[in-house]
Amino acid sequence: MNWTQLGFEQGTWLNPPExxxxxxxxxAFDVTRGTDFWRQTHYGFTRASGHALLMDVPRLFAAEITFGGAFTGKYEQAGFLLWVDESQWIKFGIEFADGLPNLAAVVTRGASDWSMAPAPDVDRLRIRLTVTPTAAILHAKVAQGWQILRVADFTFDTARLGPMACAPETGGLSVVFEDFRIGPVPEEPLYING
Structure with a gap:
């Protein structure tokens, strides 16, 4: 696949960290306590205070990034944020919940939903977001290869994408992101191990 490396200095902050x-x-950055992206569902509040370094993306693409952090506090999270506006976005990556690190995804179209799966025991995780004409497809790289996390009904005209991190209830999380790249949608965007 033809990847283009994206330099982090090209991004613009949505809620810059200190x-x-x-x-x-x-x-690399430190995550401010009380930051989050969430909209309405179950909790009733709306927050768009998380840190995200965003760049314009084409309408159709595949993007990957590698990241890590010591996730030990409730709801500490990091990964990708695909941002259309405050009522339409996707975040996914690692989230510490229920005493464990999880592969987590939140898809927001007016209101947020949340899904989780057990996270691999790794210091650094690689994730991929693929946007096709009809869906956003979320993958995480695990020992056995790429694992599908979510296929979401999600379309847009313009959006921005980049690394994000939040710490809704704790302080002290530091995160590192590397190898951010973008390319065309692969011929088979769902099963990408072969």
Missing amino acids: RQETSPDRL
Whole structure:
């Protein structure tokens, strides 16, 4: 696949963190306590205070990023944010919930929903987001290969994408992102191990 490396210095912050280190191939920052992306469902509140370094993306694409952090506090999270506006977005990656790190995805179209699966025991995780004409497809790289996390009904005209992290209830999370790249939608966007 023809990938184009994206330099982190090209991004624009949605809610910048207090401390960050940005270079073309590496982004590190501390996550502020009380940050989150969520809209209505179950909890009743709306928050768009999480940190995200976003870049314009084409209408159809595949993108990957590698990231890591010591996730130990309730709802600490990091990964990708695909941002259309405050009422339409997707975030996914790692989220610490129920005492465990999880592969988690939140798809928001007016209101948020949330899904989780057990996370692999890794220090760093690679994830992929593929946007086709009719869906957003979320994958995580595990020991056996790429695992499908979600196929969501999600379309848009313009959007931005980038690394994000939140810490709704705790402080002290630091995250590192590397190898952010984008390319065309693969011929088979759902099963990408072969």
